[in-house]
Amino acid sequence: MTIDHGANMNHLEQLKDAVPADIVVTDPDLMEGYRRDSADLVPAGKPVAVLRPRCTAHVSAIMSWATRTNTIVVPRGAGTGLSGGATALDGCVVVSMEHMTAIRDFDVANHTVVVEAGVVNADVGRAVASAGLFYPPDPGSFEVSTIGGNLATNAGGMRCVKYGVTRNSVLGLEVVLADGRVLHTGGQTVKNVAGLDLTQLFIGSEGALGIITSATLRLRPTPAATATFVATFPTLETGGRALNAIFASGVTPSMLELMDNATINAVEDYRRMDLDREAALLLIGQADGTDALAQVERMATCCDEAGADLSVATADPTESDMFLQARRLAGWATMEQFPTVVEDVGVPRTRLAELLTTIAEISRDTGVRIATVGHAGDGNLHPMLLLPDLGEDARRRAMETADRICAAAIALGGTITGEHGVGELKREWLTHQLDDISLDVQARIKRALDPALLLNPGRGF
Amino acid sequence: MTIDHGANMNHLEQLKDAVPADIVVTDPDLMEGYRRDSADLVPAGKPVAVLRPRCTAHVSAIMSWATRTNTIVVPRGAGTGLSGGATALDGCVVVSMEHMTAIRDFDVANHTVVVEAGVVNADVGRAVASAGLFYPPDPGSFEVSTIGGNLATNAGGMRCVKYGVTRNSVLGLEVVLADGRVLHTGGQTVKNVAGLDLTQLFIGSEGALGIITSATLRLRPTPAATATFVATFPTLETGGRALNAIFASGVTPSMLELMDNATINAVEDYRRMDLDREAALLLIGQADGTDALAQVERMATCCDEAGADLSVATADPTESDMFLQARRLAGWATMEQFPTVVEDVGVPRTRLAELLTTIAEISRDTGVRIATVGHAGDGNLHPMLLLPDLGEDARRRAMETADRICAAAIALGGTITGEHGVGELKREWLTHQLDDISLDVQARIKRALDPALLLNPGRGF
Numbered sequence: 059m060t061i062d063h064g065a066n067m068n069h070l071e072q073l074k075d076a077v078p079a080d081i082v083v084t085d086p087d088l089m090e091g092y093r094r095d096s097a098d099l100v101p102a103g104k105p106v107a108v109l110r111p112r113c114t115a116h117v118s119a120i121m122s123w124a125t126r127t128n129t130i131v132v133p134r135g136a137g138t139g140l141s142g143g144a145t146a147l148d149g150c151v152v153v154s155m156e157h158m159t160a161i162r163d164f165d166v167a168n169h170t171v172v173v174e175a176g177v178v179n180a181d182v183g184r185a186v187a188s189a190g191l192f193y194p195p196d197p198g199s200f201e202v203s204t205i206g207g208n209l210a211t212n213a214g215g216m217r218c219v220k221y222g223v224t225r226n227s228v229l230g231l232e233v234v235l236a237d238g239r240v241l242h243t244g245g246q247t248v249k250n251v252a253g254l255d256l257t258q259l260f261i262g263s264e265g266a267l268g269i270i271t272s273a274t275l276r277l278r279p280t281p282a283a284t285a286t287f288v289a290t291f292p293t294l295e296t297g298g299r300a301l302n303a304i305f306a307s308g309v310t311p312s313m314l315e316l317m318d319n320a321t322i323n324a325v326e327d328y329r330r331m332d333l334d335r336e337a338a339l340l341l342i343g344q345a346d347g348t349d350a351l352a353q354v355e356r357m358a359t360c361c362d363e364a365g366a367d368l369s370v371a372t373a374d375p376t377e378s379d380m381f382l383q384a385r386r387l388a389g390w391a392t393m394e395q396f397p398t399v400v401e402d403v404g405v406p407r408t409r410l411a412e413l414l415t416t417i418a419e420i421s422r423d424t425g426v427r428i429a430t431v432g433h434a435g436d437g438n439l440h441p442m443l444l445l446p447d448l449g450e451d452a453r454r455r456a457m458e459t460a461d462r463i464c465a466a467a468i469a470l471g472g473t474i475t476g477e478h479g480v481g482e483l484k485r486e487w488l489t490h491q492l493d494d495i496s497l498d499v500q501a502r503i504k505r506a507l508d509p510a511l512l513l514n515p516g517r518g519f
Numbered sequence: 520m521t522i523d524h525g526a527n528m529n530h531l532e533q534l535k536d537a538v539p540a541d542i543v544v545t546d547p548d549l550m551e552g553y554r555r556d557s558a559d560l561v562p563a564g565k566p567v568a569v570l571r572p573r574c575t576a577h578v579s580a581i582m583s584w585a586t587r588t589n590t591i592v593v594p595r596g597a598g599t600g601l602s603g604g605a606t607a608l609d610g611c612v613v614v615s616m617e618h619m620t621a622i623r624d625f626d627v628a629n630h631t632v633v634v635e636a637g638v639v640n641a642d643v644g645r646a647v648a649s650a651g652l653f654y655p656p657d658p659g660s661f662e663v664s665t666i667g668g669n670l671a672t673n674a675g676g677m678r679c680v681k682y683g684v685t686r687n688s689v690l691g692l693e694v695v696l697a698d699g700r701v702l703h704t705g706g707q708t709v710k711n712v713a714g715l716d717l718t719q720l721f722i723g724s725e726g727a728l729g730i731i732t733s734a735t736l737r738l739r740p741t742p743a744a745t746a747t748f749v750a751t752f753p754t755l756e757t758g759g760r761a762l763n764a765i766f767a768s769g770v771t772p773s774m775l776e777l778m779d780n781a782t783i784n785a786v787e788d789y790r791r792m793d794l795d796r797e798a799a800l801l802l803i804g805q806a807d808g809t810d811a812l813a814q815v816e817r818m819a820t821c822c823d824e825a826g827a828d829l830s831v832a833t834a835d836p837t838e839s840d841m842f843l844q845a846r847r848l849a850g851w852a853t854m855e856q857f858p859t860v861v862e863d864v865g866v867p868r869t870r871l872a873e874l875l876t877t878i879a880e881i882s883r884d885t886g887v888r889i890a891t892v893g894h895a896g897d898g899n900l901h902p903m904l905l906l907p908d909l910g911e912d913a914r915r916r917a918m919e920t921a922d923r924i925c926a927a928a929i930a931l932g933g934t935i936t937g938e939h940g941v942g943e944l945k946r947e948w949l950t951h952q953l954d955d956i957s958l959d960v961q962a963r964i965k966r967a968l969d970p971a972l973l974l975n976p977g978r979g980f
Contacts, residue, residue, distance in 0.1 A: 167763060168867040190769065212712050223710060225719070226687060239956050247865040248897045249684060249937040251673050251723050252945075252952050253980035254961045258686070258719035262712050279769035302628060308651060308740035310808075347771075348810045404708040408628040436709045476710040484713075491713050495700050499968065500715045506967035507960065519714035 069127040070107055076119040081157075083108040092134065092154060093146045099399060099453060100142030100482050105132070108152045114232060114240060114271045120153060121269065122238030124512050132514055133265035135175070135207025138199040140400050141481025143211065143264045143517050155206045158271060161185055169277040170229060170246060175206025175270050182275065191277040194221030197477070198389055209270050212262035214477030216385075219435030220312040220346075221278065223477065225261040232272035233260055236508040246274060259503075264479050264518030267507045281346030284312070286378035287354040289361035289369035290337035294318075294418075297339035298411025300364035301434055304343070305407055307360055309353045313344035314435030318414060321388050321429040321442070328391035331384050337367065339414070341434065342385050344378070388431045389442070396427075396444035399456050403467035404476035407437040416466045417441050426459040438476035464490065480518050488519065530588040531568055537580040542618075544569040553595060553615060554607045560860060560914060561603030561943050566593070569613045575693060575701060575732045581614060582730065583699030585973050593975050594726035596636070596668025599660040601861050602942025604672065604725045604978050614730060616667045622646055623733060630738040631690060631707060636667025636731050643736065652738040655682030658938070659850055670731050673723035675938030677846075680896030681773040681807075682739065684938065686722040693733035694721055697969040707735060720964075725940050725979030728968045742807030745773070747839035748815040750822035750830035751798035755779075755879075758800035759872025761825035762895055765804070766868055768821055770814045774805040775896030779875060782849050782890040782903075789852035792845050798828065800875075802895065803846050805839070849892045850903070857888075857905035860917050864928035865937035868898040877927045878902050887920040899937035925951065941979050949980065 074082055083089060084107050093102040111117045124131050130150040137144055146152050158174035161182075165171070166189045173182055179200040182193045196215035197203055203213070209231070214223045221227070230244025233256075243256040260267055291297035297316070304314065317325070317340045322333045333340065341361060345353030351373040358369040372378060392398050405413050414430060417439075421428040432439035441463055445452045464474040464487045474480075474487040489497065500519040504511070535543055544550060545568050554563040572578045585592050591611040598605055607613050619635035622643075626632070627650045634643055640661040643654045657676035658664055664674070670692070674685045682688070691705025694717075704717040721728055752758035758777070765775065778786070778801045783794045794801065802822060806814035812834040819830040833839060853859050866874050875891060878900075882889040893900035902924055906913045925935040925948045935941075935948040950958065961980040965972070 165867070165869075167766065167869040169766070170867070190767075212716070214710055218710065222683075222687070225716070226683070235956075235960070241956050241960055242954070243957065245934055246867045246932045247899075247934050247937065248868070249675055249679065249865050249894070249899045250934040251936050251938055251940050252934050252949055253941060253957065254728075254964060255673070255686070255719060255723050256957065256960060258716060259964075262716050267715075279771075282769065305628065305630070308743065310740075347808070348813060349808065352809060404710050406626070406629040406631070406707045407709070408626075433710070438708075438710045471707045473706055473708050473711040473713050475712050476708065477712055479712050480714060488713055493703070495696075495702050496704065496714065496717065499696070499702055499717060502967040503715060503720075503964060506963040 069129060072127065073120070073123045076123050077111070077116050081110045081112065081116060083110065092152045095137045095139040095142060095144040097140050097142035097145065097481060097483050098397060098448060099456065100145045103146045103148035103150065105146045105150050105152045108154055110154050110157050112157045114234065117153065117234040117269055117271050118238045118240055121234050121236060124151070125237050125510065128510060128512070130512055130515060133210070133269045135204040135210065136202050138203040139207060139211060139481060140402065140478045141475070141483040143479050143481030143514070145482060153269060155204060162272060168246065170274055171277060172272060172274050173205055174272050175204060177205050179203055179205060179208055186277055190280050192280050193227065193275055193277055195224040195227055205273060206270050209261050209273055210263065210265050211479035212477070214433065214436070214438065216313045216315060216433060219314050219433065220310055225258055227276045228257055228261060228273055229276050230274040231257050231260055231270055233268040233270050235268045236510070236513050241268065244274065264481065265514040266504060266518045267513065282348050283350045283373065284344055284346045284378065285350035285354040285371065285373040286342065286344045286381050287358040287369060287371040288381045289341045289358060289366040290334045291339040291366050293338050294411050294414045296365035297341060300341060300361040300366060301410060302408055303360035303364055304357050307356055309345065309356050311343045311357065311435050312346040315342050315385050316340065316432050316434040317385060317388055318430040320427065321431050324391045324395065324429050325384055325387050328394065329387060333384060334367065342381055385431070392429055392442045392444055397448045399443040399445065399460065401441040401443065401460055401463050402475050402478040403463055403472055404436070404438045405467055405470040405472035409470040409472070410434060410437055410439070413439060413466060413470055417463060420459060420462045420466065424455055424459045424462070426455050436476065482517055485516065530590060533588065534581070534584045537584050538572070538577050542571045542573065542577060544571065553613045556598045556600040556603060556605040558601050558603035558606065558942060558944050559858060559909060560917065561606045564607045564609035564611065566607045566611050566613045569615055571615050571618050573618045575695065578614065578695040578730055578732050579699045579701055582695050582697060585612070586698050586971065589971060589973070591973055591976060594671070594730045596665040596671065597663050599664040600668060600672065600942060601863065601939045602936065602944045604940050604942030604975070606943060616665060619732060629707065631735055632738060633733060633735050634666055635733050636665060638666050640664055640666060640669055647738055651741050653741050654736055654738055655688055656685040666734060667731050670722050670734055671724065671726050672938070672940035675894065675897070675899065677774045677776060677894060680775050680894065681771055686719060688737045689718055689722060689734055690737055691735040692718050692721055692731055694729040694731050696729045697971070697974050702729065705735065725942065726975040727965060727979045728974065743809050744811045744834065745805055745807045745839065746811035746815040746832065746834040747803065747805045747842050748819040748830060748832040749842045750802045750819060750827040751795045752800040752827050754799050755872050755875045757826035758802060761802060761822040761827060762871060763869055764821035764825055765818050768817055770806065770817050772804045772818065772896050773807040776803050776846050777801065777893050777895040778846060778849055779891040781888065782892050785852045785856065785890050786845055786848050789855065790848060794845060795828065803842055846892070853890050853903045853905055858909045860904040860906065860921065862902040862904065862921055862924050863936050863939040864924055864933055865897070865899045866928055866931045866933035870931040870933070871895060871898055871900070874900060874927060874931055878924060881920060881923045881927065885916055885920045885923070887916050897937065943978055946977065
């Protein structure tokens with residue numbers, strides 16, 4: 059896609075007539091912090107301005123202006139994205155939703171909350187907790203990332219295995235279209251088939267079809283109890299067998315995560331937690347509800363029977379938290395120690411052990427260290443490429459390694475991205491997964507809603 | 520929308536060159552059975568042919584031909600739709616998917632099954648039951664209706680309250696586009712954010728964006744146990760209070776249904792079940808899993824505390840089935856006794872008692888008898904309009920009554936259709952629920968995928 063449009067200073071003066079001047083940031087030092095998201099390998103362009111709207115009317119005025127002036131717009135949440143979907147393009151305006159943080163409505167009895175796009179995921183949870191409710195989607199970045207970004211990427215997390223991904227917890231959206239019109243999708247009801255489901259279309263569209271300004275989220279009752287198990291395995295194969303036994307057992311885990319040997323060691327190096335440095339694989343799982351302990355005990359038994367070296371099941375919250383901490387630390391432990399590229403591939407769940415084995419082979423071949431964590435219950439792995447530095451050679455080898463991991467996932471009937479999105483980083487890999495017909499249908503929908511290709515062009519699909 | 524295209528006999532001869540002649544039905548007597556679905560009030564047009572493809576290649580050839588000859592196509596499942604979405608249009612070809620009944624793949628370990636569009640919903644359940652799995656979506660028509668129709672309308676059912684609607688159990692689709700190309704969406708993985716979610720866009724699009732030929736469905740492990748409660752209430756208000764208490768209690772019903780006084784009596788008239796003919800409302804609910812009985816007992820306690828006349832909780836399967844039979848009979852009981860128009864409105868769950876009260880008022884005003892059943896746990900009601908006959912006066916009063924019911928649902932923050940779809944019947948009401956911006960966005964998507972407006976034009980949105 060050729061991008062031949064960009065804002066100039068004359069255009070920015072026109073914008074300042076349409077919105078409060080203080081939402082228009084042109085100071086280069088300030089703008090620097092808005093050029094990248096968390097995808098280190100994606101080159102960042104230079105925006106002409108960063109816009110920080112405080113309400114939907116501001117966003118609407120911005121998009122009307124962008125359409126009049128043919129200006130490219132890159133919407134942005136907290137910048138935690140790992141695929142470069144919020145990386146600035148040359149000549150664009152970045153629209154940061156950070157100041158749209160109102161909780162517009164909280165309907166306790168109907169288990170719904172209406173939040174603006176800039177509300178941090180964890181703040182939704184905190185706002186509803188005292189009513190005995192919670193918001194299930196919990197991407198690793200949940201303490202930092204915003205609902206708008208979560209919606210744009212259809213973010214996942216550890217609780218998805220039971221409660222579904224972001225799109226399964228949304229009843230309706232407010233979206234500003236490319237031409238500045240404000241669209242309302244969905245509603246307040248749990249079931250609704252009145253027309254095309256535009257809510258579902260905008261979720262996961264990575265800012266390329268419109269800017270989501272607000273969402274009606276569906277909450278769930280906080281479970282009565284939670285229990286946790288941990289198990290370690292001498293080989294990937296025994297661990298894979300345990301996972302298949304758990305899937306076949308009929309239990310409903312509320313979390314089912316894995317860490318490979320490299321991750322276990324990265325965590326131990328970062329903070330001593332007495333994990334088994336020799337284990338090939340560690341599984342950690344939870345169940346919730348009144349029968350939580352019985353369910354995790356059943357999962358632990360599956361592990362024992364498959365050949366686990368060790369398994370522990372507990373309903374004690376402190377002990378559970380400690381187990382969970384090891385998993386939560388995995389990302390930080392590697393990112394603090396190495397420049398890290400976080401991959402995000404998915405396969406049918408029973409192919410996990412095969413994918414892990416292939417990833418180990420790829421690592422040996424390319425010489426790039428890989429530590430893999432993942433949402434085992436969903437077949438979604440995050441191989442983390444631990445680079446010595448971000449020099450040209452390291453980058454090249456990282457891309458080659460990621461290339462081979464994506465190819466391996468596709469070969470196993472999988473996907474190049476389970477929950478991080480395509481962004482800019484994965485656009486080429488997307489063409490390996492999807493055929494021309496699929497890409498053409500997506501391009502038609504893009505042109506139907508954004509004919510001038512102003513919204514995050516070249517991203518997402 | 521003006522429809523000025525239709526097939527002629529010369530065109531049909533061209534079609535017979537492209538597909539086996541025996542899939543083209545032009546016998547008027549045979550075609551008569553394909554003119555209507557189950558929406559009695561929608562006038563049926565006259566098709567020039569009924570096409571019964573046996574494979575995706577046939578459907579592709581049909582759509583290529585339809586595009587070449589500018590022929591309108593009305594896709595059709597089992598014809599159980601209640602909104603006229605499969606009613607024939609004058610000069611159209613009806614494409615009946617009844618002969619595409621293959622189960623292409625069943626991956627027991629990954630809990631997925633790939634079925635063609637013509638497979639009956641209940642046959643999916645029967646095919647996977649011995650593996651300890653089930654397919655959750657269970658529209659009232661599940662013994663007759665096909666997966667293709669279920670997908671086209673995003674069908675609901677009684678189990679949605681726990682397991683979600685049809686769109687929550689689909690991982691991927693095979694779709695024939697208006698121009699005959701075959702699109703594959705989604706995949707085999709539980710999580711997948713590679714590009715726009717076209718799977719979700721086609722589900723609920725009522726045959727207006729493409730013809731779904733096959734789907735990869737997600738199955739669930741059959742629950743260890745199921746328990747059931749029934750409660751009757753002296754007033755709508757006490758019943759509504761019980762529902763709100765259940766929602767607030769944190770239990771997870773796997774079914775939560777209601778029947779009003781008129782429905783109770785219609786069922787008792789049809790088959791004696793010793794229901795309380797004086798009750799204003801009957802609730803019937805289930806929970807599943809190892810703690811099923813404890814959960815239904817908690818729901819029964821909510822009912823008692825809210826003022827139920829009677830409540831019973833049981834884990835006995837025979838007794839459970841008996842309770843369930845009363846609810847399942849409701850539709851048949853009314854439809855066998857009266858010409859019936861089945862409405863399908865939804866409201867936020869806590870507004871159910873208000874909606875029931877308003878429906879009773881509307882019935883008194885218009886003189887149309889109404890018996891209401893519904894998926895209480897989802898806030899989705901089916902007021903059944905019991906007509907004395909299908910004469911002009913009765914039809915007029917039915918439409919006026921339905922009009923007021925839809926208006927009442929919208930006024931309570933609800934929807935004109937929770938699970939049946941818009942079809943042809945509800946197109947005008949759709950314009951009362953959705954604004955011009957929403958309708959414009961939907962029309963743009965329609966034109967992007969079906970520029971000549973050949974696929975089920977004027978239906979769905």
